[in-house]
Amino acid sequence: MKAAVIQFPGSNCDRDMAVALEKSGADVTTVWHKDAALPKGVDLVAIPGGFSFGDYLRCGAIAANSPVCNAVVDHANAGGYVLGVCNGFQILTETGLLPGALLRNAGLKYICRTVGLKIETSNSAYTEGYTAGVEIGVPIAHHDGNYFADDATIAQLKGDDRVAFTYTDNPNGSRGDIAGILSENRRVLGMMPHPERAFEDAHGNTDGQRLFAGLMAQLANA
Amino acid sequence: MKARVHVMLKDGVLDPQGAAVKHALGALGFDGVDGVRQGKVIELDLADGTSEAQVGEMCEKLLANTVIESYRIEVL
Numbered sequence: 001m002k003a004a005v006i007q008f009p010g011s012n013c014d015r016d017m018a019v020a021l022e023k024s025g026a027d028v029t030t031v032w033h034k035d036a037a038l039p040k041g042v043d044l045v046a047i048p049g050g051f052s053f054g055d056y057l058r059c060g061a062i063a064a065n066s067p068v069c070n071a072v073v074d075h076a077n078a079g080g081y082v083l084g085v086c087n088g089f090q091i092l093t094e095t096g097l098l099p100g101a102l103l104r105n106a107g108l109k110y111i112c113r114t115v116g117l118k119i120e121t122s123n124s125a126y127t128e129g130y131t132a133g134v135e136i137g138v139p140i141a142h143h144d145g146n147y148f149a150d151d152a153t154i155a156q157l158k159g160d161d162r163v164a165f166t167y168t169d170n171p172n173g174s175r176g177d178i179a180g181i182l183s184e185n186r187r188v189l190g191m192m193p194h195p196e197r198a199f200e201d202a203h204g205n206t207d208g209q210r211l212f213a214g215l216m217a218q219l220a221n222a
Numbered sequence: 223m224k225a226r227v228h229v230m231l232k233d234g235v236l237d238p239q240g241a242a243v244k245h246a247l248g249a250l251g252f253d254g255v256d257g258v259r260q261g262k263v264i265e266l267d268l269a270d271g272t273s274e275a276q277v278g279e280m281c282e283k284l285l286a287n288t289v290i291e292s293y294r295i296e297v298l
Contacts, residue, residue, distance in 0.1 A: 058287055065284060094287065101290045106238050148235060148290060173236065 001026045001219040003044040006072065006088075008033045008052035008063045013085065013196060017048040020196040024212035025220075036067040043219045044081040045072050047088030049141070049194060059102060059144045060090030069095055081125065081219065082188045086142055089180070089190035098181055098190045099157070100149030102142075106173025110143040114205065116168030117179055117193055121161045124186045125218035129210030135168055136207035138193035145192040147174035147181075157181055164189055223268050224298040225277050229286045230261035261291075 003026040005018045018028045021044075029039045033052075038045065052063035063069060069091065076082045076097050084092040092098045105111060114137045119130040130136065149157070154176050157163050165180040172192075180191030195208030231237050237259050244258040264285055266277065277295050286293040 057284070061284060061287065093289070099289075101287055103236065103290065104238055106236065108238050108242055146236075146238075150234075173238070 001044065001216055002039070002042045003028045003046060004031045004038050004042045005029070005046045005048060006031050006033065006068055007048075008050065008066065010052045010054055011048050011050035011087070013049035013087075013194065016194075016196045016199075017046050017085065020199045020208070020212055021046065023200070024209075024216050026216065031068055033063065033066040033068045036071060038068070038071045038075055042075065042080070044083060044215060045075055047072070047082065047084040047091050048196075049086030049088060052087055052091065055144070058094070060087060060092075060094040063087075063091045064094035073097060076183070076188050079185065079187065081215070083126065083215070084188075084190040085194055085196065086140075086145070086192055089192055090144065092188065092190040097188050098183060099153045100147055100181070102144050102192070103146040103148050103173075104144050105142070105146050105171075110141075111145075111171050112139070112141040113171075114139045114198075115171055115179075115193065117165045118168055120163045120166055121182075123161060124164060124182050124189065125215050126182075126189045126211050127164055127214065128218070129214035137198065137205055138195055138208055139197045139205075140171065140193045141197075142172070142192055145172045145174065147172075147176075147178045147192075149175065154178075160184070162186070165191060165193065223270055223272060225266045225268055225272075225274075226296040226298060227264040227266065227277065227281055227285055228261060228294040228296065229264065229281075229291050230259060230293075231290055232292050235290045 162182040166177040198205040198208035240258040
């Protein structure tokens, strides 16, 4: 499986993401935001966490309009897989690949701790390694993770089984306790929690490992 | 020419920062503040002849996220 990890000025989880993908068996290339094309044959694009462009204007807004993001949108529209974590999720909503937006946390504070996540669906490459309904622990680290979408969008996400994860104890005010959502074709996942920070024993928690393992299993033959 | 763009969270979108400001005003003894909404103002220095429609396009593409925000253009 070929994966590309996008780097913006201010990305800070790009290396963790690359390590998680490499250790899962992927062939990983990092791609600079000014590159207008992705490496040939890429199966998965990972947009890592961080503070791209200093969160200026709105989190993810400037990154979403960078040259590489046009290529990422084309990749997704052609049926490619895209994983956006934290700032990556914010960027995906700003590109319009995922609906809704991430607002300032309801409590106005930056939150950095492990939270409980409920697997809402196992029907995606990202979540097929988990059993729906099971709870896992994954760290969050964000100031703007308060998921917002209008009532119709929330109802549609739920109705189409596109909510991937919910918080067991909502830390940031997200509507419907939503922590991660899938695109209509279930190949684009945006999530605020950091599975790459719950990947190996040294992290003290390996609950995120199965997300990468599931992706590898799905994409190994792609 | 100059234009000023006012960006505000839409009605119905929770504004926790505005709520905190309202609370702080109350704590300072300012009674009767029934609501606070916090937005942003962006001033643009533009080449002469730039149309309001072009500024509108800037708002749609970058300056505002119309999922959560509304904008108002003021040509100065």
